[in-house]
Amino acid sequence: MIPLALTLMWGLPIKAQNAFFEQSYKTLTNMLKNPHTYNFKDAVLSVENAYYDGGLNVNDVDNQIQILKELSQNVKKSRTLKYNERDKKRINTYASVFTIFKDSIAVYLNHEKLMYYPFTYNFDDPFGRKNWDNMFVSKLLTKKSGNCHSLPYLYKILVEEMGETAHLALAPNHIYIKQRSKKDGWYNTELTSGIFPIDAWLMASGYIHLDAIKNSVYMKALNNQESIALCLVDLAQAYNKRFPYNDGKFVLRCCNTALKYFPKFINAMLVKSEAKRKQIEQFLSNKRASFPEDIFKYEESTFLFKDMQKQIKEIHSLGYRKMPEQMYLDWLVSLKKEKTKYSNTKINTLD
Numbered sequence: 001m002i003p004l005a006l007t008l009m010w011g012l013p014i015k016a017q018n019a020f021f022e023q024s025y026k027t028l029t030n031m032l033k034n035p036h037t038y039n040f041k042d043a044v045l046s047v048e049n050a051y052y053d054g055g056l057n058v059n060d061v062d063n064q065i066q067i068l069k070e071l072s073q074n075v076k077k078s079r080t081l082k083y084n085e086r087d088k089k090r091i092n093t094y095a096s097v098f099t100i101f102k103d104s105i106a107v108y109l110n111h112e113k114l115m116y117y118p119f120t121y122n123f124d125d126p127f128g129r130k131n132w133d134n135m136f137v138s139k140l141l142t143k144k145s146g147n148c149h150s151l152p153y154l155y156k157i158l159v160e161e162m163g164e165t166a167h168l169a170l171a172p173n174h175i176y177i178k179q180r181s182k183k184d185g186w187y188n189t190e191l192t193s194g195i196f197p198i199d200a201w202l203m204a205s206g207y208i209h210l211d212a213i214k215n216s217v218y219m220k221a222l223n224n225q226e227s228i229a230l231c232l233v234d235l236a237q238a239y240n241k242r243f244p245y246n247d248g249k250f251v252l253r254c255c256n257t258a259l260k261y262f263p264k265f266i267n268a269m270l271v272k273s274e275a276k277r278k279q280i281e282q283f284l285s286n287k288r289a290s291f292p293e294d295i296f297k298y299e300e301s302t303f304l305f306k307d308m309q310k311q312i313k314e315i316h317s318l319g320y321r322k323m324p325e326q327m328y329l330d331w332l333v334s335l336k337k338e339k340t341k342y343s344n345t346k347i348n349t350l351d
Contacts, residue, residue: 020050024235025254031228032261038224041157043231048136051238056138064141069161071116072096085182093164094179097155102194120145121192127325132241148174151191167221172207172323178221184346193335196347201335212319217264229262236271248275266320269311276308
């Protein structure tokens, strides 16, 4: 039996808590079915609000975003880029938003000089192990410290708030930004280290298999629907954090919908496989049987196991290889320490 303390976690009955997750799911699926309703900011905040049982002050978060938007616009007006192609306005937007992520900026209010300080990387809890909300944009705005999830999400939100497009891109354990300019083509924007790295930085760790690149699993610029698919899996993971004893049905619904619109989304496959494993464990526990010894004693657990096994084989065939977390953190640090080795110097000279 699940302890009462867990069923009443955070002060609301589970049914009431589920309503916020269902509302977020409805918001996200509506954006997928009706592309004209797409709004990445609303998608992200709907997930974070669900995790907080509807307690997120969305207006306050939006106000903070608007302040950063205004600051970005002022940066954009105050300088001229060494870039004269037809897409200069768009590239200037990208550069101004990047500036508020990496630079300290003097701001004058009633003739008083104030300093704006950039965001930092949260090395204390980069994967949300201690607190899942360390993955959130709302937490990034409050603490000024984030990770490879919240930082690129906020960058994308701000660029889109300014009327331009920003593309998320994936690597093992990692999200970054992929943009395009008329002069230089596609280029990468890395918010965790504050550089514009060449593609070689992604492959330097050895954890991006060639098949993963060929299959467009990693290093591709995601479209709007694929970005919303990321939010669906965020919702599934938030649900797992809030309800660790859940039956897996909501999580699988989120993952299956995400995969419908982003068929090669590895993280959706991984979360789906883990949900299947938990379902097998729960089924055998209810039968007072052992995991994994008794899997093939029952038709249902056999079916679930074969389905999970099929998913794992697909994950491997697409080229996914797990990257150790410490190696990932070392990799991020190396990007900052070896900027000259990994930086795209053409982009760095735009200012």
